[in-house]
Amino acid sequence: MDASVSAVVTFDFQAWTVAQLDRVESALSKWVPADAPAGLGAAMRYAVLDGGKRLRPLLVMAAAEAAGAQAPAAARQRIDEAALRAACAVELIHAYSLVHDDMPCMDNDVLRRGKPTVHVKFGEARALLAGDALQALAFELLTPVDGCMSASVQAALCRLLARAAGHDGMAGGQAIDLASVGVALSEDQLRQMHRLKTGALLRGSVLMGVACDERAEAGATGVVQALTRYGDAMGLAFQVVDDILDVITDTATLGKTAGKDAAAAKPTYVSLLGLDRAKSYAQALYAQAIAALDAIGLDHAQTEALRALAGVVVHREK
Amino acid sequence: MDASVSAVVTFDFQAWTVAQLDRVESALSKWVPADAPAGLGAAMRYAVLDGGKRLRPLLVMAAAEAAGAQAPAAARQRIDEAALRAACAVELIHAYSLVHDDMPCMDNDVLRRGKPTVHVKFGEARALLAGDALQALAFELLTPVDGCMSASVQAALCRLLARAAGHDGMAGGQAIDLASVGVALSEDQLRQMHRLKTGALLRGSVLMGVACDERAEAGATGVVQALTRYGDAMGLAFQVVDDILDVITDTATLGKTAGKDAAAAKPTYVSLLGLDRAKSYAQALYAQAIAALDAIGLDHAQTEALRALAGVVVHREK
Numbered sequence: 001m002d003a004s005v006s007a008v009v010t011f012d013f014q015a016w017t018v019a020q021l022d023r024v025e026s027a028l029s030k031w032v033p034a035d036a037p038a039g040l041g042a043a044m045r046y047a048v049l050d051g052g053k054r055l056r057p058l059l060v061m062a063a064a065e066a067a068g069a070q071a072p073a074a075a076r077q078r079i080d081e082a083a084l085r086a087a088c089a090v091e092l093i094h095a096y097s098l099v100h101d102d103m104p105c106m107d108n109d110v111l112r113r114g115k116p117t118v119h120v121k122f123g124e125a126r127a128l129l130a131g132d133a134l135q136a137l138a139f140e141l142l143t144p145v146d147g148c149m150s151a152s153v154q155a156a157l158c159r160l161l162a163r164a165a166g167h168d169g170m171a172g173g174q175a176i177d178l179a180s181v182g183v184a185l186s187e188d189q190l191r192q193m194h195r196l197k198t199g200a201l202l203r204g205s206v207l208m209g210v211a212c213d214e215r216a217e218a219g220a221t222g223v224v225q226a227l228t229r230y231g232d233a234m235g236l237a238f239q240v241v242d243d244i245l246d247v248i249t250d251t252a253t254l255g256k257t258a259g260k261d262a263a264a265a266k267p268t269y270v271s272l273l274g275l276d277r278a279k280s281y282a283q284a285l286y287a288q289a290i291a292a293l294d295a296i297g298l299d300h301a302q303t304e305a306l307r308a309l310a311g312v313v314v315h316r317e318k
Numbered sequence: 319m320d321a322s323v324s325a326v327v328t329f330d331f332q333a334w335t336v337a338q339l340d341r342v343e344s345a346l347s348k349w350v351p352a353d354a355p356a357g358l359g360a361a362m363r364y365a366v367l368d369g370g371k372r373l374r375p376l377l378v379m380a381a382a383e384a385a386g387a388q389a390p391a392a393a394r395q396r397i398d399e400a401a402l403r404a405a406c407a408v409e410l411i412h413a414y415s416l417v418h419d420d421m422p423c424m425d426n427d428v429l430r431r432g433k434p435t436v437h438v439k440f441g442e443a444r445a446l447l448a449g450d451a452l453q454a455l456a457f458e459l460l461t462p463v464d465g466c467m468s469a470s471v472q473a474a475l476c477r478l479l480a481r482a483a484g485h486d487g488m489a490g491g492q493a494i495d496l497a498s499v500g501v502a503l504s505e506d507q508l509r510q511m512h513r514l515k516t517g518a519l520l521r522g523s524v525l526m527g528v529a530c531d532e533r534a535e536a537g538a539t540g541v542v543q544a545l546t547r548y549g550d551a552m553g554l555a556f557q558v559v560d561d562i563l564d565v566i567t568d569t570a571t572l573g574k575t576a577g578k579d580a581a582a583a584k585p586t587y588v589s590l591l592g593l594d595r596a597k598s599y600a601q602a603l604y605a606q607a608i609a610a611l612d613a614i615g616l617d618h619a620q621t622e623a624l625r626a627l628a629g630v631v632v633h634r635e636k
Contacts, residue, residue: 033485033486036485036486036490036493037485037490037491037493037494037514038490038493038494038496038497038498039493039497040485040489040490040493041485044485096450097450100446100447100450103423103446105421105441105442105443105446106443106446123423124423125423125424125496126493126496128418128421128423128424128446129418129489129492129493129496131450132414132415132418132449132450132453132483132489133484133485133489133490133493135450135453135454136453136480136481136483136484136485136487136489137480137484137485138480139457139476139479139480140477140480140481140484142476143473143474143476143477143480145477150469151468151469151470151472151473151474152469154469154472154473154476154477155461155469155472155473155476156461156469158457158460158461158472158473158476159458159461159463159472161457162454162455162456162457162458162461163454163458165450165454166451166454166455166458167351167354167355167358167359167362167451167454167455168351168354169454171358171447171450171451171454172354172355172356172358172451173355174447175354175355175356175357175358175444175447175451176355176356178356178443178444178447179356179357180356196355
């Protein structure tokens with residue numbers, strides 16, 4: 001039995017996930033400051049340390065592992081440290097977007113994961129500031145002075161995160177989402193909205209993982225391109241499955257109010273394609289993601305975590 | 319007459335300012351995207367291209383000139399290009415903070431410089447997103463791919479901006495400000511609030527100007543320390559003068575409603591020190607800033623713009 005087959009057999013995704021989440025949760029707890037002034041720190045920590053699924057950090061860590069699989073041991077250590085910072089930075093951007101999204105002027109949600117949303121707990125003004133401070137903190141995490149990351153990795157990570165979060169990424173997608181309530185979108189328009197709103201940060205997570213390897217900029221463009229395709233498929237699949245779950249969860253729990261998307265007259269993949277075609281589409285995107293990994297030119301074992309995460313995105317039940 | 323004396327005599331601050339503002343306005347107009355989706359670009363441009371005084375960009379440009387005064391010509395060209403990006407990035411952070419500050423859950427201002435505020439014109443949700451996107455765009459401007467800035471300058475600028483904008487800078491100061499309405503602060507507490515709220519970004523502007531010179535990180539710490547003192551004094555002086563103007567403007571224009579700070583029961587330097595001592599304090603801070611420049615080890619001519627900007631901050635009438 002050669003080494004790569006052995007690695008395939010022994011890869012334990014559950015154990016891998018537990019180990020990564022342990023590191024990410026500890027790092028977030030260390031880096032999101034409790035002592036930021038006038039209650040700001042408490043609001044920031046409440047927004048971040050809330051038991052989210054941490055899908056984006058896991059994508060960063062898995063992509064960094066794949067990118068660094070063939071690096072020498074000393075380089076892997078540095079890639080790993082950069083990946084932890086990148087993973088936390090991406091999660092801070094995701095967390096801030098949820099805080100602002102929940103505010104009364106946006107979705108006006110009062111509960112998230114069973115707890116009062118940040119603005120309900122801390123007031124709107126402090127929620128607004130906490131979100132703003134979390135975005136700044138993301139870039140602070142990416143630019144440490146302790147020498148653990150080279151300047152070129154720092155700059156590349158800031159570049160990728162800024163683009164994924166901004167007007168041509170998450171914030172742009174949210175603007176389209178706002179404008180699309182009650183509007184009939186074509187499939188292309190819906191895809192464009194989600195490519196930005198959720199896809200950009202998921203794809204950004206994968207690309208940031210790759211960029212933790214200093215060699216990424218110089219060469220290895222095949223890996224970058226393949227992982228970009230993987231990230232694109234994952235970003236879209238995530239949203240298609242979200243739309244499906246919104247409907248399925250309603251159907252299964254009769255007596256509850258209608259699905260949130262339908263209530264808000266938001267266009268979804270289910271409203272556009274119907275439930276069955278939406279399910280097929282999610283499967284097709286999963287197959288695209290796996291095909292991109294197959295084409296990457298790495299051993300199967302080196303992309304195990306990315307493969308498993310694709311399964312998590314498409315087959316999750318909540 | 320030696321060269322430095324000649325330069326002192328011929329420095330034309332007015333012409334310098336016009337030339338810098340011309341470049342900054344053009345660059346902002348080029349870099350803040352009109353085509354961001356669903357009206358987001360229009361809101362972003364409305365927030366930024368509004369004829370502000372651009373004090374922070376001018377500080378960046380002046381500090382970069384001072385820092386690069388003794389660099390070879392080829393290096394000066396690169397410093398200058400980096401400074402333009404840094405100047406615009408700082409202004410985007412300032413602009414986003416005004417958009418969010420004006421929102422109903424914060425100061426609830428409907429007019430800024432005689433025009434409707436962003437949320438009045440574009441709605442609260444789009445104002446929130448425009449602010450978020452402007453913060454991301456600031457970091458995007460600092461991380462270009464075209465080779466005009468080295469990775470180490472990019473990383474240093476992102477580091478300085480993230481810290482100036484975040485929980486230990488502007489956002490932290492705003493949180494203290496929120497919590498301080500109707501509260502009697504000591505002079506130390508008031509100074510701490512303003513050191514973060516307005517001081518951090520003004521000081522950050524000066525330090526970012528210095529960091530545009532690649533040699534800044536390696537050495538020249540004397541210059542960095544002196545300019546940090548200059549930036550600290552300027553940041554504080556700006557706020558003291560703001561507080562004075564809030565009172566003086568009321569007194570001079572009888573029949574208008576009382577000063578905004580007094581109406582909001584916000585602690586100010588005038589409420590704490592009285593008008594005369596507040597004026598003396600502003601003058602003392604101006605003297606500190608000039609003394610820091612005198613101690614910098616550069617020719618007087620090389621810090622002319624910084625000297626003039628200190629005068630603008632302390633002697634402005636609005």
